[in-house]
Amino acid sequence: MADDPPPGGPQPDPTPEPHGVPNPQQGLREGLSALRGTRGASGERLDAERDAVNGLRISAAQVFGGDNYVFQVSGTAASPRFYRLTAENLDETREAFAPPGGFDAVVREVTARTVTVLRGPAGTGKEALARSVLQQAGHRVLHLLEPTTDLALLDDQALTPGAGYLLPDVPQRGADRLSAFELQRLDALLRRKDCRLVLTAQAAVRFTDPRVRPAVTDAPDPPPLRVIVARQLGWRLGTAAAARARRILARPDVVRLLRERLGDGVDAGTAADLGRDLAGAAAAVGDDEIVDRVRARKDLHDEQAVAHWLHDMADLAEQCLAVGIAVFGGEAYETVATLSRDLEERLQVAESPDNPARPRGTKLTGTRTARLNAVRATLVDSEVATRHGGARGKVVRFQDPGTARRVLDHVWSEFDVMRDALPGWLRDSAARGLSTVGVRAAVGAGTMARHDFETVRARILRPWAADKDAELRDAAAIALGVAARESGHALAAYNLVMAWSADHHSPELRATAARTWRVVFERDGDEQAWGWLHQLAGAEHMAVIEALCRSLTEYMALDGGRYRSDALDLLDQWAVTGLHDPQRRTFGELAFLYAAADLVGPPPPSPAGRPAPPGAPLWPALLAATAHDPVQRADIAALWRQTVNSALTYGMAHDVLTDWARLVDHDPHGRAALAVLLADAAGDRRTRVILRHLADGWIRGTEGRSAPRSGHRLLARLDAGSGSP
Structure with missing residues (x-):
């Protein structure tokens, strides 16, 4: 066995390099001890990014009923993410939904198939219609799939027998992937489990495979918006108060309010929100005060109202908590509260005898519940898996899923002092060591790029990308990807990645470029992007090599390993x-x-x-x-x-x-x-x-x-x- 390797494994060639000839492997040997994948890190990072992007992308109209947009994860990136509608959601759909004309015909079509696409203009209540027809088809359990779900991930393990599934807002790219073969696979799968799937799509979405088109049904026009308001008000007040509901709707001040709020361009979701607001006010005050209470609620669906809401908060601490939840919603309350206090400290006027930060002996005030109520946030159960298995427990989010995006938009655009402090705050938050916090900080930074890409590039992206800290470079890459996909700067982001990946740039910038691989793949396609990665793979610096290792690992984990x-x-x-x-x-x-x-x-x-x-x-x-x-x-x-x-x-x-x-x-x-x-x-x-x-x-x-x-x-x-x- 003289030719066998020693028991410990093969050994490096001990022959020294000739004098003056560099050994390209030497840098690798010196850095290998630090290069090691962490179990579950890529899956956790991708899950946190997806959750954060959804939290800052979603608008209130997309969540009929104001649900907390919390997705279940079965512990693997290969599983579709979904939210099981609560008993209250189902009761609202059953009792408060206002059926459009032709509703019975849609129910018959959906019942006759396992997969149906409801297509129609934005704002016509397609999601509410889909929920109702699935109930009418006999499904007592409904699951709302994440909008970006890849239908190829649906399998026997993912489905609950007898449940109905809803995939909202299928984009054109998703429609292009829905082939006749995939439709047949889904049909067989759903029949085995006695399930149905309804997808909704905008009117402009076209299905390129002609064999898919028979599964497409045009959604009927919604009922009059006043009918939607009346159904919401009546259901929330209860059958015993039906007479009062009719009386409220007949009041002249309420009629004027409806005329103001239900003008041209208003969608079904806004009408449902108004019905909820009226019911909430009616439960708290007398009929004469209902309109004043609704107006005073400062409907957060209005950008101007968000400005008033932030301006009227009790103090800087509440404003910073609102910003903290906007960026880090989905993390534990304790984490978000600590980060929010850090932002407050950065904005606090310097302490002086005339302006003590907190005089000695001052009692503690502001319980967790009171603070969350003040910023209209709540604690929810998160089922986003950690790298060690299990879930995160209670996390904090806004009650209205659309609030986070509007808060960030407003503070970046309007609060000069806040805008000056945000880059440093986000940077230090991203470098705190908790990977999911860094991901959310990055997504927040990328979201703000839609207002001013150059400012975000100069003050956030470039400094982070050139940092020695690999986690901060990762955050820069995520932020740049969000700026490309969510903020309308795909070409600018691509050009930046190409510039940073050039040989003459620092290893840190080249490493950040390697971590922004998705921007290149989405623009150039697989073949050309592989050539770009091949060029980077010749690097000898450990920062670039580790970045490429992380990126290829993410590529293997993405979309369930497809x-x-x-x-x-x-x-x-x-x-x-x-x-x-x-x-x-x-x-x-x-x-x-x-x-x-x-x-x-x-x-x-x-x-x-x-x-x-x-x-x-x-x-x-x-x-x-x-x-x-x-x-x-x-x-x-x-x-x-x-x-x-x-x-x-x-x-x-x-x-x-x-x-x-x-x-x-x-x-x-x-x-x-x-x-x-x-x-x-x-x-x-x-x-x-x-x-x-x-x-x-x-x-x-x-x-x-x-x-x-x-x-x-x-x-x-x-x-x-x-x-x-």
Whole structure:
């Protein structure tokens, strides 16, 4: 066995470089100890970004009924996100919905199909109509899917038997992806589960596949807006107060109010909001005071009213809490309150004898409940998963989902002192160490770019992008992506990324460019973007290499892993085929190991198609991908064979593989999948020796890291020979 590698793995070539010739691998060797994917970090980061973007994108009209827009996550990026409508939501739909003309015909069409697209002009109440027709079709449980949901993620595991599903506001891109094949797949899936799916789309959306068009139904015109107001008022006051509801609507001052609020351009959602406001006022005051109370409520759907609302707050602390919730809504109240106090300190007038910040002995006031009520916020249960599993518990959000965007728009546009303080506040918040806080700070910064891209670029994007802190560079990349996708600056963002990725720029700027990969992919398409990544992959600076590793890991995690095969193919070209230079080969190895350490998810379905039970232990996501996909298993096995033998990355490969073994050690299916994968990787004598040495270490618990069941299962598989299960 003289030609076998030493038990610890292959060693780097000890031959020194000739004098004066730089070793391009030396920088990698020196930085490897710090380069390691963190389990679940990419999924947590993507979830937080998606949640933050939804919180700052959504308008009140998109959430008929004023629901808290909280999405469920089943613990993996491969699962669709949805919100189960509450009993009150369903009762409102059943009792307060005002059916349009032709409603019964729509119900018949939806009932006859499993998938229906309701298409119509904006503001006509399509979502409320969809909820009602799903109820009429017999569904007692309704789920509201996240607007950006990829329908390809819907599977048996994701669906609740007998439930109705609603996907609102399908964009043209989503309509283009809805093929006849996908429609047939959804039909079979939904029939098995006795479910239905209704999608809503704007009138301008067109479905390019002619075989999809029979599933499209044009939504009828909504009923008169006054009817919508009356139904909301009557339902909220109750049947016992029906006479009072009619009396209120007949009052001259109420008639004038309706005439003012229901003019041209007003949509069904606004009419429903007015009915709620009238009911709320009627429950609190006498009939003579209802209109005054509604006017005094300062309807937050009006930009000018937001200005008055912020101006009339009791003090700076309330204003800063409102801004804090606008940016960091979705985090725990304690986190948001601390960040808001930090902003307050930055804006506070300097302390002096005439202006004490808080005189000694002053009693404590302002409970959590009172502060949240003052800024019209609330605590809700969040089911956004953390990287360690489980949920975040109670998080703070505005009661009206559209408030966050309007608050940010106003303070950036109108409060000069606040605008001066925001860049520094967001920067320090992003650098606090809690990754989801940094993501939300970045999304807030990107949202503000729609008013003044150059100011945000100069004061936020460029300084963050050039920072030594990788988390702050990540925040710059997220902010630039939001500016491109949500704030109308796609070309400016793309040009900035291209400029920063040039060789003459600093490693920090090039690293930030590498983290802004989605801007390039969305503009150039996959093939050209891969060429751009290939160019960056030749970098020798660890900041750029780590940024590329994070980006490729995110690419594998995005949209439930639909791009994973493409990413693995690129890594194979770099690391395994030998077609490229040593620098890119080493980078390919590092990127694979980074993703292998980071990506986790639920176990795959059983061979019989049964989903994993709730609470099942997590698997490495790349291992789960091999369970029922022999092509991906072959690709991943080849990458493990390459990395465990690598002179430079073998130590990291052995550590990550040990983590995999420990993660599945208590799961017999996981141990079996890992043994099959590694037996496929052991295609030569050298690799088999290394894997046996690793398995022995797992059994002995070398350095306290034991995985005895995984070790025994691997040794048994190696003794039996490799091959498919």
